[in-house]
Amino acid sequence: MAAPARVGLRRWLSSRAPAPRICVVGSGPAGFYTAQHILKHHDLAQVDIYEKLPVPFGLVRFGVAPDHPEVKNVINTFTHTARSDRCAYYGNVTVGRDVTVGELQQAYHAVVLSYGAEDNRVLGIPGENLSGVYSARAFVGWYNGLPENRDLKPDLSCETALILGHGNVALDIARILLSPLDFLRKTDITDCSLAALACSKVKRVWLAGRRGPLQVAFTIKELREMINLPGTQPVLNPADFTGLENAVKDAPRPRKRLTELMIKTALEKHREKAVMAQAAVPRQWGLKFQRSPQEVLPTADGMRVRGVRMALTRLEGSGDSAKAVPTGDMEELECGLVLSSIGYRSLPLDPAVPFDTQHSIIPNNLGRVMGVPGLYCSGWVKRGPVGVIITTMNDSFDTAQSVLEDLQEGVLDVSVSKEGFGAVGSILRSRGIRPVSFSEWEKIDAAEVARGKAAGKPREKIVDPQEMLQLIGH
Amino acid sequence: MMLVTILCSVPVSALIQPQVGWKATRLKQSPSLPPQGGCPNFSLFFFFLLSTIFITLTPACLATKDTPGDTKQDLSSMIAQGISGLVRPLLSGLKVSKTHFVYFCKVTEQNCIRSKQVSRRGFSSTCKLQCASGESSSADPVTVHFINRDGERLTTTAKEGESLLEVVVNQNLAIDGFGACEGTLACSTCHLIFEKDVFQKLDAISDEEMDMLDLAYGLTETSRLGCQVRIKKLMDGLTVRVPVEVSDIRSQLEVGKQSKQ
Numbered sequence: 197m198a199a200p201a202r203v204g205l206r207r208w209l210s211s212r213a214p215a216p217r218i219c220v221v222g223s224g225p226a227g228f229y230t231a232q233h234i235l236k237h238h239d240l241a242q243v244d245i246y247e248k249l250p251v252p253f254g255l256v257r258f259g260v261a262p263d264h265p266e267v268k269n270v271i272n273t274f275t276h277t278a279r280s281d282r283c284a285y286y287g288n289v290t291v292g293r294d295v296t297v298g299e300l301q302q303a304y305h306a307v308v309l310s311y312g313a314e315d316n317r318v319l320g321i322p323g324e325n326l327s328g329v330y331s332a333r334a335f336v337g338w339y340n341g342l343p344e345n346r347d348l349k350p351d352l353s354c355e356t357a358l359i360l361g362h363g364n365v366a367l368d369i370a371r372i373l374l375s376p377l378d379f380l381r382k383t384d385i386t387d388c389s390l391a392a393l394a395c396s397k398v399k400r401v402w403l404a405g406r407r408g409p410l411q412v413a414f415t416i417k418e419l420r421e422m423i424n425l426p427g428t429q430p431v432l433n434p435a436d437f438t439g440l441e442n443a444v445k446d447a448p449r450p451r452k453r454l455t456e457l458m459i460k461t462a463l464e465k466h467r468e469k470a471v472m473a474q475a476a477v478p479r480q481w482g483l484k485f486q487r488s489p490q491e492v493l494p495t496a497d498g499m500r501v502r503g504v505r506m507a508l509t510r511l512e513g514s515g516d517s518a519k520a521v522p523t524g525d526m527e528e529l530e531c532g533l534v535l536s537s538i539g540y541r542s543l544p545l546d547p548a549v550p551f552d553t554q555h556s557i558i559p560n561n562l563g564r565v566m567g568v569p570g571l572y573c574s575g576w577v578k579r580g581p582v583g584v585i586i587t588t589m590n591d592s593f594d595t596a597q598s599v600l601e602d603l604q605e606g607v608l609d610v611s612v613s614k615e616g617f618g619a620v621g622s623i624l625r626s627r628g629i630r631p632v633s634f635s636e637w638e639k640i641d642a643a644e645v646a647r648g649k650a651a652g653k654p655r656e657k658i659v660d661p662q663e664m665l666q667l668i669g670h
Numbered sequence: 671m672m673l674v675t676i677l678c679s680v681p682v683s684a685l686i687q688p689q690v691g692w693k694a695t696r697l698k699q700s701p702s703l704p705p706q707g708g709c710p711n712f713s714l715f716f717f718f719l720l721s722t723i724f725i726t727l728t729p730a731c732l733a734t735k736d737t738p739g740d741t742k743q744d745l746s747s748m749i750a751q752g753i754s755g756l757v758r759p760l761l762s763g764l765k766v767s768k769t770h771f772v773y774f775c776k777v778t779e780q781n782c783i784r785s786k787q788v789s790r791r792g793f794s795s796t797c798k799l800q801c802a803s804g805e806s807s808s809a810d811p812v813t814v815h816f817i818n819r820d821g822e823r824l825t826t827t828a829k830e831g832e833s834l835l836e837v838v839v840n841q842n843l844a845i846d847g848f849g850a851c852e853g854t855l856a857c858s859t860c861h862l863i864f865e866k867d868v869f870q871k872l873d874a875i876s877d878e879e880m881d882m883l884d885l886a887y888g889l890t891e892t893s894r895l896g897c898q899v900r901i902k903k904l905m906d907g908l909t910v911r912v913p914v915e916v917s918d919i920r921s922q923l924e925v926g927k928q929s930k931q
Contacts, residue, residue: 233846266854273850417881450884584885586859589847590915 215240216603217616219304221291221545223247224254225588226310226575228274233596235282238603242282244304244617248290249343250632250664251640252278254312256585257657258342261368262383263375265654270585278634284617287632288665294629295620297546301570303619305608306599309549309558309565309573310592313540313581319360323492324536327351328501332365332537339372339389341657346388351500352396354532358504360489361537362405363413364584367422369535370401374428374479384654398533404484406520408511409440409458412483415584416454422481423461431482432462458483486510487527488520492534503530540581555580563595570608572599636668643667812901815909816862818845830903834896834910835860845912853897855879858886860896863911872899888913 218234220227223245231243251257253271260267278285289295291311300307316333318324328351337345357373359366372380377394405412423430437459444455487506495502506527509520542558544551550567552559557580558573565571574595575588583591602608624631640658647656658664811827814837818824824844828837835849838860851857855878864872869892875883879898886893893913 229847236846264856266851266856269852269854269856270850272852415881416884417878420877420881449889453880453884584857585850586847586857586885586887589850589859590887593846593915 214610214613215242216305216608216610217241217303217614218243218599219300219307219616220245220310221297221300221307222254222310222312222575222577223252223274223285223287224310224312224575225256225270225274225585226312226577226592227254227308228252228270228277229589229592230308230310230574230596230599231283232273232277233593234599235277235280237596237600240282241603242284242616244284244286244620245278246289246291246295246300247285247287248311250287250661250668251637252285252287252634258337258340260340261336261372262340262385263371263379265383267585285632285634285637286617286620287637288661288670289624289629289631292546294627295623297548297571299623300620301548303615303617305610305612305614306570306572306602308563308595308599309545309571309577310575311542311545311577313542313556313576315541315543316536317539317541319489319536319538321489321491323494323501326492326494326501327499328354328532329492329534329536332359332361332369332535333540335369335535336365339385339393341386341659343659343661346386346659350392351533352392352398355397356400356402356531357398357533357535358529358531359401359403359535359537360405360504361413361539362403362407362411362483363537363539364415364418366403366535366537367414367418369537370403370481371418371422371425373398373401374425374481376427379426382652384648384657386657386659387651388659399479401479401481402484402529402531403481404487404489404506404529406486406488406509407518408485409436409455409483410443410451410514411511411516411518412454412458416450416457419454419457423457425481428479428481430461431480432458433482433484434462436483436485437462484529486520487529488522490526493528501532501534503528504534540576542577542581563591563598564602630670632665632668632670636670639668640664810903810906812903812906812908814901814905815907816843816845817909817911818843819912819914828901830901832901834862834899834901836897837901838896848912849897855882855895855897858882858895861886861888861893861913862896862899863888863890863913864892864894865909866892868905868908869894871902871904886913887915 216238218231218241220231220243227245227247231245234241234243245252247254253274256268256271256274277283291297291300297307297309316331318331323329330348330350334345334348335350336342338348338350352373359369372385372393373396377390380390380393422428437455440455441459444452447455486509488509489504490507491505492501493503493505494500506529507522508525508527510523511518512521513519541556543556544553548568549571550559550565551557558577559566560573560578563572563574563578565573572595574592576582578595579591599608603610621631641655644655644657647658648654658667811829814826814828814834816824816826816838826837826841826843828834828841832840833853835853837843838845838848847859850859853860861883872894875894875898879895883889883893883895886895890913896910
């Protein structure tokens with residue numbers, strides 16, 4: 197069927213059916229892109245977005261680094277969506293506690309779960325709970341003003357930090373730890389974190405991964421940024437890159453360029469090292485490969501971290517599926533701060549929703565939750581906590597497409613009218629929950645921007661949910 | 671004379687049921703689609719009524735000497751904006767075809783004194799409508815064809831110097847998720863595939879663009895980011911393809927399966 201005719205038919209069908217009411221749980225990129233796609237391709241659908249925090253936007257607000265403001269431009273299109281007629285935002289509502297998924301399913305024709313990954317993978321090694329060891333997720337939440345991490349108070353009084361992991365989050369943390377303070381001063385990093393970083397003694401950051409250079413998960417833009425960070429020197433061991441130039445000769449362009457950049461940096465800096473050896477380059481960062489953490493070693497008093505014992509590995513297989521196998525050799529790396537950046541992780545929301553505990557995702561087929569008609573999922577909770585915003589965007593459109601198809605095919609029965617927030621609102625009221633509307637968020641937004649203005653920052657984030665609620669008179 | 675304008679508008683607005691809190695919805699405009707049927711006759715009536723008011727009042731306002739400080743353009747733009755402010759709730763209430771509304775807004779926006787300058791590095795996604803600046807009226811428009819993901823051809827005109835992302839946004843082309851980072855080289859959603867001969871004539875690609883292009887789905891040898899490619903005269907008749915994303919392939923397969931059942 198030709199595209200215009202198909203669209204015309206869809207419009208005709210949708211104009212004769214009652215308005216479908218859709219509920220989206222989570223107001224990060226997944227939630228908003230799913231909502232956006234449904235609203236754009238269905239002329240009558242009404243979409244309500246629920247969010248557990250008073251404020252929207254999820255990882256765009258709390259995950260993207262403060263010195264990457266352009267990535268946050270997506271907030272503009274999300275704002276446009278939230279302000280549109282057929283979309284409503286309800287913040288300060290924790291689905292699974294304030295209202296169950298079952299109750300949402302009764303009130304809406306379709307429910308889309310887009311609540312992301314609020315937890316992290318654990319190392320599972322001794323000493324992991326020593327003082328001075330943090331998950332990357334908590335550290336990022338801390339400098340980005342995520343309420344639950346506002347009291348982290350990471351100890352930055354040591355000289356050497358070790359980040360476990362070779363992804364973009366690991367690079368983000370390294371960059372925030374070593375950036376000149378002037379760079380950070382004009383960003384939306386929280387005041388509290390800025391003060392802590394101003395007193396930081398950290399001058400050396402190692403990023404250690406279990407596998408080799410060909411398996412790094414970070415991307416070239418972030419690597420280039422780190423290499424060019426003023427006041428810092430990259431430390432890459434040329435021995436780690438022997439023979440790799442040849443190995444990537446025929447690799448896909450992204451992998452090839454990324455590896456070539458690392459090789460170039462390793463060789464350049466090695467030659468210059470002798471010259472710069474005594475130069476007062478205040479800060480260093482480096483990549484360590486084929487090192488798997490086995491134990492976090494305590495100080496003499498047993499209270500804090502003093503180092504990490506690593507097993508040296510060799511690779512079995514190649515490419516993305518290469519596996520790291522311990523060789524038996526060990527190495528101790530001295531450090532006073534350990535950041536475990538080995539991945540975020542989703543948690544089950546509600547007993548009514550199936551959950552794959554092995555992969556920590558909701559089992560689904562093209563976004564349709566398995567075994568539960570009318571329930572869908574999008575974003576990290578659907579595919580796992582990997583990928584940048586475009587990945588989540590495409591994935592969300594994918595799920596939205598499934599919802600639209602099910603509406604068109606009658607899999608979702610819209611002849612039965614649903615109350616939407618009409619029903620949920622009463623439930624929340626009876627439980628003493630008062631949702632935050634989008635225009636109320638805009639008041640919080642305006643307050644943050646005003647507070648930031650004085651300091652020359654785009655905003656000064658409010659990190660206490662109670663303060664947010666008081667500001668809007670709740 | 672502003673008072674006269676307001677007084678004349680009052681009876682008009684009294685006839686309309688104002689839509690409280692009308693908000694602009696994202697306009698879904700595709701040149702290949704016919705305007706959606708709504709109540710076109712009703713809307714045209716009000717359009718002419720309000721235009722008549724506008725045309726009648728403007729010379730009267732300009733003729734007075736009550737406000738020596740105002741320029742002629744100030745007054746007409748104020749009236750135009752006042753009328754468009756009235757018309758928005760009207761059109762929303764009558765559920766008029768969106769393409770009619772876009773046309774009307776373009777008429778009023780052309781009365782803006784300042785053209786909205788679109789910066790090289792980025793622009794607000796809320797700036798959907800292009801203001802005719804008048805400065806480039808001497809440049810011939812260039813025709814560009816976008817082949818959308820579902821194969822649909824979207825044809826539009828563009829100005830020399832505009833980036834392809836700006837063309838998509840300003841012409842409101844129905845390409846899903848295009849230009850998420852608003853032209854700041856922080857995503858790859860404006861990825862476009864060019865024909866080989868045109869590709870070779872484009873300005874050299876920077877490392878920064880290539881870094882982001884590396885993350886794009888369906889990368890080809892003639893791929894570029896739309897926000898970094900600016901229209902040149904030689905691109906008249908240019909055809910670019912919006913790459914099919916992984917999800918598109920799967921959803922097309924799925925729809926195919928369903929239609930066979």
